[in-house]
Amino acid sequence: MKSARQMGLVACQYCTRVWPGETKICGRCGHHIRSRDPVSLQKVWALWTVGMMCYIPANIYPMLATETLVSSQKNTIVGGALELGRHGAWGIAIVILVASVLIPVGKFMAIAALAFGVTSGSRLKPHTRQILHEIVEYVGRWSMIDVFVVAILSSLVQLGSVASIHPGRASLYFALSVFFTMLSAQAFDSRLIWDADAPPEPDGPPVKGFGPVSQITPDTTFDFPFSAGAATLTVASATERRAEPPFSDPQTRKDSPT
Amino acid sequence: MTRDMTQTDDRTPQTPGAIQGHAPADLAGMIACPRCDAVFRAIEPAPNQRAICTRCHHVLIAPRRRAGKRIIAVSMSVLILLVAASAYPFLSIATTGLSNSSSILDAALAFTSDGLLAALSFVLAGLIVFIPAARAVLSIYVLAPLVLDRDAFPGAPFAFRLSEHLRPWSMAEIFAIGCAVALIKVADLATVSFGPAFWMFALLVLLVVVQDNLACRYSIWKALGE
Ligand SMILES: [Zn+2]
Ligand SMILES: [Zn+2]
Numbered sequence: 001m002k003s004a005r006q007m008g009l010v011a012c013q014y015c016t017r018v019w020p021g022e023t024k025i026c027g028r029c030g031h032h033i034r035s036r037d038p039v040s041l042q043k044v045w046a047l048w049t050v051g052m053m054c055y056i057p058a059n060i061y062p063m064l065a066t067e068t069l070v071s072s073q074k075n076t077i078v079g080g081a082l083e084l085g086r087h088g089a090w091g092i093a094i095v096i097l098v099a100s101v102l103i104p105v106g107k108f109m110a111i112a113a114l115a116f117g118v119t120s121g122s123r124l125k126p127h128t129r130q131i132l133h134e135i136v137e138y139v140g141r142w143s144m145i146d147v148f149v150v151a152i153l154s155s156l157v158q159l160g161s162v163a164s165i166h167p168g169r170a171s172l173y174f175a176l177s178v179f180f181t182m183l184s185a186q187a188f189d190s191r192l193i194w195d196a197d198a199p200p201e202p203d204g205p206p207v208k209g210f211g212p213v214s215q216i217t218p219d220t221t222f223d224f225p226f227s228a229g230a231a232t233l234t235v236a237s238a239t240e241r242r243a244e245p246p247f248s249d250p251q252t253r254k255d256s257p258t
Numbered sequence: 259m260t261r262d263m264t265q266t267d268d269r270t271p272q273t274p275g276a277i278q279g280h281a282p283a284d285l286a287g288m289i290a291c292p293r294c295d296a297v298f299r300a301i302e303p304a305p306n307q308r309a310i311c312t313r314c315h316h317v318l319i320a321p322r323r324r325a326g327k328r329i330i331a332v333s334m335s336v337l338i339l340l341v342a343a344s345a346y347p348f349l350s351i352a353t354t355g356l357s358n359s360s361s362i363l364d365a366a367l368a369f370t371s372d373g374l375l376a377a378l379s380f381v382l383a384g385l386i387v388f389i390p391a392a393r394a395v396l397s398i399y400v401l402a403p404l405v406l407d408r409d410a411f412p413g414a415p416f417a418f419r420l421s422e423h424l425r426p427w428s429m430a431e432i433f434a435i436g437c438a439v440a441l442i443k444v445a446d447l448a449t450v451s452f453g454p455a456f457w458m459f460a461l462l463v464l465l466v467v468v469q470d471n472l473a474c475r476y477s478i479w480k481a482l483g484e
Contacts, residue, residue, distance in 0.1 A: 001296050001312065001313055002296070002297060003290075003294070003295035003296055003297065004290045004295050004296075004297050005295060007297060009285070009290070009297065011290030011291075011292070011295055011297070012290070012292075013292040014292070014419055014422065014475075014479075015475065015476075015479035016289045016290055016291070016292055016318065016475070016476055016479070017285075017286075017289075017290075017479070018285045018288045018289070018290045018297060019285060020285070028415065028479060028482070028483075029415045029418070029419050029479060029482075030415050030416060030419065031419060068447070084443065087446065089442060089443075091442075092439060092442045092443060095439060096439070126294075126314070127314060127315070130293060130294070130314050130316075137426070140426075141426055141427075141429060141432060142432055144385070144429055144432050145432055145435055145436050145439065146436075147378075147382070148365075148382070148386075148429075148432060148433050148436030148437075148440075149436045149439050149440045149443065150368075151365045151366065151368045151369065151382055151436075152349065152360065152365045152368075152436055152437060152440040153440050153443065153444060154365075154368035154369070155360040155364040155365040155367070155368040156349050156350075156351050156358060156359075156360040156364075156365070156440065156444070156450075157351060157358070157444055157447070157448075158358050159351070159353060159356040159357075159358060159448070160356060162353060162354065162356055163353070163447055163448065167368060167369050167375055169375070171369070171375065171378065172369075172375050172377075172378050175378055175381065175382075182426060186426070190293045190294065191293065191294055191295040193294070194294040194295060194296075194313065194314065195295075
C-alpha cells in the first residue's frame with residue numbers, strides 16, 4: 001500500500017480525489033490542497049496554547065451566579081459540581097465534571113501526545129493514535145454542554161427576587177477554550193501519524209513519478225464487511241459490479257456511470 | 259518529519275514530465291484516504307455496503323439506497339422543526355406563584371445583559387439554530403438537482419464543502435442534552451417541566467444522526483462531478 005505522497009500525488013482531504021503532485025486547488029471541490037502542511041504542527045500548538053490559556057480563567061472565574069431569597073452565591077465549574085454533589089445530585093455532578101474537567105484536560109493531553117508523537121516518535125501504534133485523534137475530534141464538542149446549561153439556566157431562572165441566575169465570566173472563557181481546542185484538533189493532520197510508517201520507496205526515489213497505476217493495484221483491495229461471500233474484492237472482479245447510484249433511480253438516470 | 263516535507267516540496271517541480279504522460283482518467287478512478295493518505299482504486303460498493311481503508315479502517319465509501327431523496331426529506335424536517343422549536347418554550351419553571359418559560363432563542367440570548375458576554379449570545383444562537391439550519395439548506399441546495407437528474411446548481415461544490423466545514427459546529431444535539439442537565443439542576447429550586455420545543459429538539463437530535471449516517475461524501479462528490 002502506498003500513500004499519495006509516496007506516489008508523487010497529492011490528495012484532497014475533502015473529496016478524496018487524487019491529483020498530480022503540483023496541483024494547488026482541487027478541481028472537483030475547490031479546496032486548497034497540499035501534500036503536507038509544513039506548519040501543521042505549529043498551528044496545532046498555537047491553537048492548543050490559546051485554548052489552554054482560556055481554560056485557566058474558565059476555572060478561576062465564576063460560571064454561575066445564583067441569587068435566591070435567602071442566599072447569593074457564585075460558583076466556579078468545579079465548585080458548582082461539588083455543590084450539586086453535596087445536595088445529593090451526584091449523577092449530574094459527574095456529568096458536569098466529566099464534560100468540563102475530564103474531557104478538556106484529556107483533550108489537551110491527547111492533542112499534545114499526538115503532536116509529540118509526530119515530532120519525536122511514539123510507542124503507540126499508528127492505528128491507536130488515529131483512534132485517539134478521532135475520539136478527540138468527536139468528543140471535543142460535547143464540552144460545550146456546560147455553556148449551554150449556563151445559558152438555559154440564565155434565561156429560565158428569572159423569578160424576580162425569589163430566584164435568579166446570571167452567567168459568569170467563566171462561561172465566555174470556557175466557550176473560547178472549547179473552540180480553540182476544537183480548532184487545534186482539526187489543524188492536526190492525521191496523515192502525519194502514518195508517514196513514519198511509510199517511508200519513501202527504498203527501490204528508487206519517488207521523484208521518478210508514480211508509474212503505471214497497475215503497479216499499485218495488487219494491494220489496493222477493499223474490504224466489504226457486509227457483503228455476503230468474499231471479504232475482500234479485487235479490482236478486476238469489481239469492475240463488473242453495477243452498483244445502484246445512490247442519488248437517483250437507475251431507470252431515470254440518463255448518463256450511465258462509467 | 260521536516261526532512262520528508264522538504265523532499266515533497268523539492269520533488270514537485272521535477273515531476274510534471276512524468277505526470278503529463280499519465281492519463282488523468284486514471285487519477286479520477288482513484289481515491290485517497292483523507293486520514294492516512296493511502297491511495298486505492300475506487301470500487302463503488304453496493305448500497306449498504308462500505309468500502310473501508312485497509313490501512314487505517316476509515317470508512318471511505320458508504321452509499322445508501324436513494325440517499326439523496328432521504329437526506330432531502332430529513333433536511334426539510336430539520337428545518338421545520340428548528341423554526342417551530344425556536345418559537346415555542348422548551349422549559350418552563352414555576353414556584354410560589356411565579357413562573358417563567360424559555361425558548362431556544364431566549365437561552366441563546368441569555369448573555370446579552372453583559373457587554374463582553376453578548377458576543378457569546380450570537381455564537382450560541384449560531385451553534386444551536388443557524389448552523390444546523392444552514393446545513394439543512396445547503397444539503398437541499400446541493401442534492402435537489404442531483405435527485406431530479408439535473409445539472410448541479412452553481413456553486414454546489416462550494417455549498418457542499420461549506421456544509422462539511424460546518425458539521426462539527428452544529429450543536430443542536432448537545433443543546434438537547436444540556437436541557438436535561440439544566441432540568442435536573444434546578445429541580446430542587448422550583449418545579450420545572452419540558453415545553454413542546456424540547457420534544458421537537460429530541461426528535462431533531464435523532465434526525466441529525468440519521469442525516470449524518472445517510473450522507474456519503476464520496477458518492478455526493480462523484481455525483482457533483484468534476
Ligand atoms: Zn477536493
Ligand atoms: Zn486510511
